[in-house]
Amino acid sequence: MRKITAIWILVALGMSSGIAVARAGDDVPEQQSSAVDFKNDLVPMFTRLGCNAGKCHGSAMGRGGFKLSLYGGSPKADFNQIVHHLGGRRINFTDPSSSLILMKPAELVEHGGGTLIEEDDPAARSLLRWIEQGAPYLEQRQLDRVVVTPSRLIASETGLETPLRVTAYFDDGLHRDVTHLTQFVAEDSNAITVDSVRATARVERPGRHLLIARYSTEVVPVELIAPMTSRPIDLSLEVRRNYVDDEILKTLEELRLPVSTSIDDATFLRRITLDLTGRLPSLDADLTVAPLNREALVNDLLASEAFIAYYASKLSRLFRIQSKIDKNKVTTTPKAARNFHDWLAEQLRKGRGYDELARRVITATGDSETHGPATFFTLAEDARLQTELVTEIFMGSRMKCANCHNHPLDQWTQDDFHGLTAMFAKLTRQQVIQLNPIGRNIHPNTGEMALMKIPGGNFLPRETRDGRGELADWLTSPENPFFAKAIVNRLWKSLMGRGLVEPVDDFRSTNPATHPKLLELLAEDFADHGYDLRHTLRTIALSGTYARSSNPVDENESDDRFYSHAFRKPLAPEVLSDAISDVLGISPQYGDEVPGTRAVALRDGAVASDALDILGRCDRSKTCEAAPPSIGPLAQKLHLMNGELLNGRIGAEGGRLKNLIHSDHTPSEIIDSFYQVALNRRPRPEELEFFSQWLDDARPSSEQMEPLEDFVWGLMTCEEFSVNH
């Protein structure tokens, strides 16, 4: 009785479709004779078959003269291509089975994409039925959301097959099973095997893997986890200093990943000092007298000028500050670049909330040489690049795909991209930033002026002169789902070596965080504490997770994202350059800067420096978010081994080695001194024994210059020095 009632409701509403549709809780059988819904039935089918993928007809130019929107982002345009384009040649109304749109994928005529459907496939039957119905454009209901079951699965072992079920929920309250219309793509096809016909997935390797389910315009990530080890583990006795530890340990237990030990005070001192100030620790602390008060140390470091200098440098890199002199394009003068850097440092010094900092940058106008944040609008060459920069920095999002088509893996549409660009098009992009009433952005789809739009939100009134205030309001609202997460994720990466979302500028539903709850908590905590960067850094730094050793144990060696052990972080080029200078006692010259200027204190990314170039500094003309390689490029290694960067300074007059020799230190004392300043530890007996083969304390150090230089060279090129571990 209940089923009959449901059917009658559907018939009465005129909402029946070719595939089972039901109200929640009801079970309505498939109705093959009813109208085929172009948007909800056929477009997903084209996606599932791969027709509208970027490598096929979904490419920017289409393929073979037939262009579909990427992954069906514009169903109406696809309909026109199929039904109307070229005189309607793809549909044969007099003989539907002879239609090109049917014959091509069935390869009854030559088809570059091969055979995609057989004559008796459900897909072929749907297409044929649609043509027989007159090939109408039907869009009977709007998709509200898609739910994949399971959305997250922790398998007990590898090799088990998991059935997948996809349900689409529509705006009229109806839902239906669309598993057969859903495309499943494994992020790593070696880790997950997908059977598209049976709609099952099998995890082939231990670890956390992603499967992307795509139905219509919705993409849903499915997390499939196979434990790393066979036995359950108990981490209840591990140190839990705050919610960071709770979330990290919870995941590790699920994955059955044991944790490495905690680090000693000396290692913590080196790690946190490098992470918060970009410097090697001073030799003041005598850790043999009393245990280190880690909380006090973190607070001292966060309050230091060194922290301000280092994090101003990091923000400067994030904002891609560098001077550009080009008479034909936007110019960022050296003074404007330095001015912006100084302004950022000043915000850190004042403890300005990141929300307010962002607001002041986004709404800035004025002379970039006198008003620091105005420089922001000279850094991108045009309004579209400015949109990319703003979304990358403040939303951790790569919106540039939406310049040409709706983002295939995210929610961003062309309207979002060009609506945001319309705001920045209203600015003069010269030394003095001011409103430009005639500035406009042409929407490539319409050929008309794009209206300003809040991403994912409303259009602003046509008469809006400057939409940046509304943008800043939306962005810095506590409800904004991107702003706080984007920055806390960067802070997390800064200390932990890997973002919870990685890459850090690629937030999207199909690239979920390794620890989504932790990211939520960090963002909420950040907002609750006035968007205070120091608060979040302190929270992370004082967690037990941060203080975990970088030495893996047997069963967590392969962990590269769950923080069962600390990740060894190569020192950033600027930090490494300063560390080399601090150890050798001689600084390189950076451009025209005052001699002795530290690399992290450089206020302009374009300052000339061979040292920084050799060490691989980021070219700020494009994003600097890509993780540096764990092993530097060959050229860098060769420079360190053979070039002047080290060799020209190791034995130089006025340097640390020469000074120690001149003050009559023995070779052993020199070794001990260099170990402490470079590695922040004393040499181990076996290390001393090793060096004793070449160095003799009975002879003056001045007579042993060559082996001493070799020792320093070896120290400076070892991984323990160039990595924060």
Next chain:
Amino acid sequence: MTHQRLPASRRLRIVLLSTWAFALTAVNSWGQSPPITDLAFSPEGTSIVACSQDGLQVFSWPALEKQRSITVSFRNLHCLAFSNDGQRLALGGGNPSENGGVEIFSWPQGKSLMSFLDHEDSVMEIAWSGDQKIVTAGRDRRLIKYDLETEERVQTYEGHSRGINAVSLLPQGAMVTAGHDASVRVWDDDSGTLLKTLSQHTQPVNAIAVCPAESALPMVATAAKDRTVRFWQPTIGRLMRYVRLESEPLDITWLNDSFLVASCVDGRLRCVDFENVQVVEIRPAIEGWAYAITVHPEDGSLAIAGSRGQIRRITLTLPTTQSND
């Protein structure tokens, strides 16, 4: 879009004089008529022929009553053209992605005289060169010239990088073509040499129309998916001016030396003043895409056809210049 009020000295009177005549081609068993892809008035002006997947159909003019159907060899028909002497009708089309060709009928008998099936995809447009030669433009990127007297293929033109949608012959021995590669190309009709490639369109070009004005340099208009109608002196490679419409023009035809009408994707016709490159009139014509428009050689009335087999007759007073105020 350029759609502004004209100066008084050039203000026009474009008046819808009569109610529209309307016809639908045959409806199939699913209640659907295929789109009409091309139209032409018969030489005597008393009927109009239309082609579609239903073949060739002849309607009376101006009543638009169906008179007869003629069966054609191809599955899809895209173009038709009467010979200059009015005694033959060429129909082009093909079986999509398989082959394309042209079939020649006697007129008014409608008897098939010959056919050629040399293209590897549908023929999209035909142009007569005198009464004995035709040039066919294909989706296979080629143009082929046939001599109907010898029934031989005499020339193949290659150069377009994608399918060709339009071909027109100019009075002085040049040929203009345009297509999916967004280019307009000028050829030496006799030698088949490509003379010029005009690249200002940014999207596929749908149609070409030669201006009837007699001048030293011929002029053509082209209509493209970029929503522009561009006016050229193709033999010297000069883009004279252009106008952007609100909707993509699918076909164009000149009303006289000064005005051109376009049938558009939104089913409307738009009249463009060439001199001022302004749209001076927009009129609804059919529902859906209007693939074809043609002007009656005698009375200047228009026939527009397209989606679902619709044909409309619209009678306009020819634009005239007013000299008041």
